Amino acid sequence: MFCEKAVELIRELHRMTDGQLPAFNEDNIRQVLEEMKALYEQNQTDVNEAKTEGRSELIPTIKFRHCCLLRNQRCITAYLYDRLLRIRALRWEYGSVLPTTIRFHMCAEELEWFNQYKKSLATYMRSLGGDEGLDITQDMKPPKSLYIEVRCLKDHGEFEIDDGTVILLKKNSQHFLPRWKCEQLIRQGVLEHVMS
Amino acid sequence: MSYMPVSPGVGMEENFLSLDDILLSQERLPCKTDTEFPGLGFLEKNADSRHIPEGTKMEMPLWLAKGLYERKRRVISVELPKVYREGWRTVFGADANVVDLHKMGPYYYGLGSQMLHFDSPENLEIAQTVLQTFIGRFRRTMDSSQNAYNEDTSMLVERLDCLERALFRQGQSGLNGFQLWEKGRAAQLTASSLVTNYRKRKITDLQA
Numbered sequence: 001m002f003c004e005k006a007v008e009l010i011r012e013l014h015r016m017t018d019g020q021l022p023a024f025n026e027d028n029i030r031q032v033l034e035e036m037k038a039l040y041e042q043n044q045t046d047v048n049e050a051k052t053e054g055r056s057e058l059i060p061t062i063k064f065r066h067c068c069l070l071r072n073q074r075c076i077t078a079y080l081y082d083r084l085l086r087i088r089a090l091r092w093e094y095g096s097v098l099p100t101t102i103r104f105h106m107c108a109e110e111l112e113w114f115n116q117y118k119k120s121l122a123t124y125m126r127s128l129g130g131d132e133g134l135d136i137t138q139d140m141k142p143p144k145s146l147y148i149e150v151r152c153l154k155d156h157g158e159f160e161i162d163d164g165t166v167i168l169l170k171k172n173s174q175h176f177l178p179r180w181k182c183e184q185l186i187r188q189g190v191l192e193h194v195m196s
Numbered sequence: 197m198s199y200m201p202v203s204p205g206v207g208m209e210e211n212f213l214s215l216d217d218i219l220l221s222q223e224r225l226p227c228k229t230d231t232e233f234p235g236l237g238f239l240e241k242n243a244d245s246r247h248i249p250e251g252t253k254m255e256m257p258l259w260l261a262k263g264l265y266e267r268k269r270r271v272i273s274v275e276l277p278k279v280y281r282e283g284w285r286t287v288f289g290a291d292a293n294v295v296d297l298h299k300m301g302p303y304y305y306g307l308g309s310q311m312l313h314f315d316s317p318e319n320l321e322i323a324q325t326v327l328q329t330f331i332g333r334f335r336r337t338m339d340s341s342q343n344a345y346n347e348d349t350s351m352l353v354e355r356l357d358c359l360e361r362a363l364f365r366q367g368q369s370g371l372n373g374f375q376l377w378e379k380g381r382a383a384q385l386t387a388s389s390l391v392t393n394y395r396k397r398k399i400t401d402l403q404a
């Protein structure tokens with residue numbers, strides 16, 4: 001049956017329920033586009049024959065191939081769209097700099113889309129809250145205190161806080177830091193929020 | 197979680213971009229061709245090599261059946277899968293809770309709703325059975341999802357169809373959120389689940 005390759009793309013994404021981004025399956029997409037080209041050309045031939053020689057018995061077959069073309073189109077569109085939803089989520093979960101391993105999973109166009117999205121978000125955030133703008137990717141949970149206790153989960157090197165003090169983030173060290181400086185590092189799994 | 201996939205459609209409508217609906221429409225149905233399909237014989241192993249003759253019984257995925265079916269013309273006929281026929285409908289009527297809907301589906305409700313596109317004379321009965329089955333089973337699903345905390349739920353979800361499993365997961369998510377709040381941990385900042393899962397996967401990749 002046609003369109004099996006296209007559904008494979010969907011299954012690949014559907015397996016990753018947590019929003020992980022698998023590598024861009026360029027190979028599979030190419031095969032689907034090739035199948036579409038073949039179906040389209042066969043239909044062009046049959047449509048001409050049906051018109052010029054009145055062979056209306058070809059119509060069910062033409063319709064059959066047309067259904068397959070629509071199906072392939074749907075699968076590819078949904079595949080690309082779902083990946084964009086995952087990539088968008090990456091900006092909110094990881095921040096504006098993505099780890100290289102994830103970047104390798106994106107195709108050139110998706111990287112470009114991510115950059116544009118970052119810019120749009122930044123422009124929007126700058127337009128809020130008067131002169132300074134407002135970072136809406138912070139304070140995802142309502143804050144209970146200005147400073148929080150954090151433990152370092154892995155070596156992260158030196159870290160400067162607002163008054164100029166430099167903290168060394170070494171694995172297992174514990175610090176009492178301003179919440180707004182730590183939020184992103186906690187999301188990235190570098191620091192752990194310690195509740196007393 | 198910031199990743200919000202397109203949700204499946206409700207009832208007889210599919211959502212074009214929903215991964216769930218695409219997989220649902222991949223389910224195969226028993227069909228019969230009511231006309232010849234010239235040149236497509238290679239798809240059907242038993243047929244005369246060049247064409248699919250009229251009257252051929254073959255399985256077609258839902259998306260194809262929906263695309264080809266026409267109410268006013270004889271293109272294909274779609275048979276009702278067993279689970280929507282009278283025999284099984286009586287079982288559902290007696291006690292919907294005993295049926296393993298994962299085995300009989302796994303898209304019992306989704307596919308049942310889609311079957312209504314094919315103008316079967318039994319459409320009314322099918323629709324009613326699917327609805328009553330849902331009503332009959334919902335309470336148990338909701339109950340177990342709200343009471344299974346921090347335990348292995350595989351036994352509970354084993355016999356649920358996909359829609360029920362999604363509802364179960366939602367219930368669990370609400371329960372876990374409430375428990376965190378009760379323990380005063382709702383304000384705790386956490387690592388992104390994307391990051392933790394990614395790290396776990398990297399470790400397994402390295403070990404492989």
